[in-house]
Amino acid sequence: MSRYAVVTTDSSYTSRLGAAAIGALEGEVHAWSGPSFPEQPQDVLAQLTQPVLLDVVVLGPGVPLDQALKLAVAFEVQRPEVAVLLVAQPTPDVVLAAMRAGIRDVLEPEAETAAITVLLHRAVRNAAIRRRTPDAGGHAGTGGPNGRVIAVVSPKGGVGKTTVASNLAVGLAATAPHSTVLVDLDLQFGDIASALSISPEHSVADAVHGPARRDTMVLKSFLSAHPTGLYALCAPPTPDAAERMTAEDITHLIEQLSGQYRYVIIDTAPGLSGHTLAAMDRASDFVFVCATDVPSVRGMRKELDVLAELGMIPVKRHMVLNAADPRGGVSVDDVRTTLGVHVDVVIPSSRALRLSTNQGIPLTQRQGRDRASKALRTLVARFSAPVAPVRKGGARHRVGA
Ligand SMILES: Nc1ncnc2c1ncn2[C@@H]1O[C@H](COP(=O)(O)OP(=O)(O)O)[C@@H](O)[C@H]1O
Ligand SMILES: [Mg+2]
Structure with missing residues (x-):
């Protein structure tokens, strides 16, 4: 069973994700409404009844970019198997900052349900692969010629x-x-x-x-x-x-x-x-x-x-x-x-x-x-x-x- 958590101030976005998740993710969905957002993975996990099964965190509309990036970095370090998605306009600087924070994908806020479903499927698959390969979150330079x-x-x-x-x-x-x-x-x-x-x-x-x-x-x-x-x-x-x-x-x-x-x-x-x-x-x-x-x-x-x-x-x-x-x-x-x-x-x-x-x-x-x-x-x-x-x-x- 896979699950996801949404951090957003926009309840209509939570419903759209809910519709997109049908068939892609099963199980518990937890939404935050702000104004105070989780700062650490454990703040997110604490809300879930089976935190060990968290696959995807969607940082949705309304989360300030700097807070979203900080939370993404904390996930990358502490729970690298969880795929973090960011909802934002994918301008070059946002994409670059997201990439550096270990975010898997940047979703346009107005993306259609079908497109969101594709990304959720992929995020779940990535999470599964990362669980199987403990070093999959590693970076360049971990051995080899480092060309x-x-x-x-x-x-x-x-x-x-x-x-x-x-x-x-x-x-x-x-x-x-x-x-x-x-x-x-x-x-x-x-x-x-x-x-x-x-x-x-x-x-x-x-x-x-x-x-x-x-x-x-x-x-x-x-x-x-x-x-x-x-x-x-x-x-x-x-x-x-x-x-x-x-x-x-x-x-x-x-x-x-x-x-x-x-x-x-x-x-x-x-x-x-x-x-x-x-x-x-x-x-x-x-x-x-x-x-x-x-x-x-x-x-x-x-x-x-x-x-x-x-x-x-x-x-x-x-x-x-x-x-x-x-x-x-x-x-x-x-x-x-x-x-x-x-x-x-x-x-x-x-x-x-x-x-x-x-x-x-x-x-x-x-x-x-x-x-x-x-x-x-x-x-x-x-x-x-x-x-x-x-x-x-x-x-x-x-x-x-
Ligand atoms: N120094 C050059 N002199 C003449 N033709 C060139 C030169 N450099 C590239 N071309 C030609 O220009 C065209 C476009 O080159 P290409 O390498 O495909 O550009 P890009 O990848 O930037 O789109 C090709 O037909 C190539 O043969
Ligand atoms: Mg070319």
Whole structure:
């Protein structure tokens, strides 16, 4: 028997959840009405006649966000098997704060009953899995290689994220064969499969749901092998699968992969969705891809500002200026001045690169002598080059920001 508790000031929301829970959860339901809210898990559990069976806590409308987050953190620490859901508008900062507090899902207040039922089902399933695997609430770094996680991001589409991610991944696989994995987190319209000419049997959706979630061997069997020694986890075949994936699913997936592989490269959708933020939150490196047109540069400026506001400072930052064309009227200096950050790699506009996308063979797969191939190798070397010994009197060369 599963049960849930609702903390809210809104009694009509309690009834909506009650309707949504039919068939998903059985047993006792307890609602709080405020104005004083429970602060600790035991305050919630004390209200239940069989507290040991609590599966889901819904922090509903009317609970101040800071109090909701505090209670979620207390659950994460003391009762990690209980799934906590937050009802709030899922703005990027709310999603990020929720994720950091260990909240499983953020539910829009106006979500329809059917959508709430789906989330409750999933929360119950997660709770059951967590009960079976005592360390399932653990975080990255609990053993394994604890690989470098490289998120390739930009505010806009069509600027070369997939091109950069696939070339970087193939380049890194040459230095770490069978220990490099490329994940397509452009969950709706990802095209890593096409960029690598592979026909995946499994996708990110299979990796985050079902047995792969708790068994790394199963997860590994879901990766598609590329002839270069790279593994890829491609986007789901249909766009709607993305809606069934939470930020927490992505966090868990990246933790699993970085525990097993030296390099985890993540291609993303344009902008800062909850999925992208989840990936960035676990990344050691951000590769920003910026095109040389005014809207791209302005978009990038805004993205850097938003990330700074969210406190998302990467260990290393790499700014790539892509498809640079001296005839476009925007110079590398203009970009540097507008962004206020160093431009680390400039990839020229290249017919060979465009052709390689259409052929599904990344340029780094061949040892090309053209300028785009060289620029891509420079990018790869930022991650693969051994750290140079510090010579007496010499300056230490720092890669990244
Ligand atoms: N430096 C470049 N020169 C020429 N074409 C490029 C360059 N970089 C990317 N492209 C082309 O631009 C298109 C969009 O690139 P893509 O990597 O899919 O962008 P995104 O993933 O940001 O949407 C592709 O057809 C790709 O071949
Ligand atoms: Mg793309």
